[in-house]
Amino acid sequence: xxxxxxxxxxxxxxxxxxxxxxxxxxxxxxxxxxxxxxxxxxxxxxxxxxxxxxxxxxxxxxxxxxxxxxxxxxxxxxxxxxxxxxxxxxxxxxxxxxxxxxxxxxx
Numbered sequence: 001x002x003x004x005x006x007x008x009x010x011x012x013x014x015x016x017x018x019x020x021x022x023x024x025x026x027x028x029x030x031x032x033x034x035x036x037x038x039x040x041x042x043x044x045x046x047x048x049x050x051x052x053x054x055x056x057x058x059x060x061x062x063x064x065x066x067x068x069x070x071x072x073x074x075x076x077x078x079x080x081x082x083x084x085x086x087x088x089x090x091x092x093x094x095x096x097x098x099x100x101x102x103x104x105x106x107x
Contacts, residue, residue: 007053020054025063028055065100066093077101 007030010016020027030036031050060066069076069091076091079099091100099105 007055010051010054019056023056025057025059027057030054062093062100065102068102074102077104079105082107 008016010029028036029051030053032052033050065076068074069089073089075087075089077085077087077100078091078095079085079101080095080097085105087104092098093100
């Protein structure tokens with residue numbers, strides 16, 4: 001399997017096309033002119049002309065929540081510790097071990 005944490009040179013091999021077709025979280029593509037774009041839920045049946053490299057996006061369990069919050073501005077409850085909670089419309093998605101919810105946490 002191709003390294004999924006770095007740019008991978010696109011060769012168009014059957015193995016790569018199968019791998020790209022399975023990338024349900026999307027991927028980032030770079031072409032020979034240096035343009036970079038993201039493909040979401042890509043079905044790799046038509047390779048963009050001039051593609052030189054790709055980067056498969058790793059699964060993110062919070063992806064749908066992040067997208068919904070960004071599109072709607074809906075407040076997010078963040079629990080950093082059992083006694084530390086806050087609600088915000090600008091959540092920091094990178095707090096180690098934090099929990100996120102659209103509804104208040106109930107313990």
